[in-house]
Amino acid sequence: MRVVHKEQSEITMDYVNLPDASARGLASNSRSGEHGKMTSAASGRKLYRLVAVSFGLLCILQAALNISLRLALYSSGSKTTGTEANCKNLTEETDELKRKLIDFDHYFKEGWVYFHPSLYYISSIKKTWQESRDDCHQRDADLVIINSKEEQDFTRKFHKLTWIGLTKRExxxxxxxGTQLTKSYWSPGEPNGYEGKTEDCVEIRFHDKENSWNDIPCKDQNFWICEKMVSL
Known part of the structure; x- marks a missing residue:
């Protein structure tokens, strides 16, 4: 009886101390429900944040795309405008070059010679210094002004006694x-007023020498060289 009672008591006590199955189930269900609610709320907040961030990124991308398109259109428009302007300038330059070539052809037919940066006309008849200059004026030019060694060498190649645009004034x-002489190419002993003559005009005389200038009376007759400045 003691054994049975003890066993029953232990059984009863063990049984009493054990949680009720339904209670466990209810507790379990309650905790699960609360956990589910907490999980659902957390998930909802995360989803909301994700949507908000995504929307913000989408707005930024849209703005960047708009800016890129505007810049591309502006750049394209600028390039087009620049290209049109360049084409216009090129056309104008081509037309101007054509006009100059036509003028050059006209000068060449009249006997002018080109030596950068001028055109030169060498006469085939003789006149006094002033008459020679007047002829140059009629050709919209003037007697040659020698500004460099290269031009001096060029004028010696014609092997004629030719007037140049140099005179003595006072x-x-x-x-x-009207410019004063600075660099000269006088032949040795020149200018000299030979035999007391008034030699106020200059000719190119000694063609085989770099220093080829000679002063003679302006009333003498010579060939002459006209110079006309041009630009290409």
Missing amino acids: TIWKWVD
Whole structure:
């Protein structure tokens, strides 16, 4: 009886101490429900944040795309405008070059010779210095002004006694444009006023030498060289 009672008591006590199955189930269900609610709320907040961030990124991308398109259109428009302007300038330059070539052809037919940066006309008859200059004026030019060694060498190639645009004015040698003589190519002993003559005009005489200038009376007759400045 003791054994049975003890066993029953232990059984009863063990049984009493054990949680009720339904209670366990209810507790379990309650905790599960609360956990589910907490999980659902957390998931909802995360989803909301994800949507908000995604929407923000989408707005930023849209704005960047709009800016890129506007810049592309502006750049394209600028390039087009620049290209049109360049084409217009090129056309104008081509037309101007054509006009100059036509003018050059006209000068060449009249006997002018080109030596950068001018055109030169060498006469086939003789006149006094002033008459020679007047002829140059009629050709919209003037007697040659020699500004460099290269031009000096060029004018010696014609092997004619030719007037150049250099005269003495009030004891000072000046070019026809009014500038004073600085660099000269006088032949040795020149200018000299040979035999007491008034030699106020200059000719190219000694063609085989770089220093080829000689002063003679302006009333003498010579060939002459006209110079006309041009630009290409």
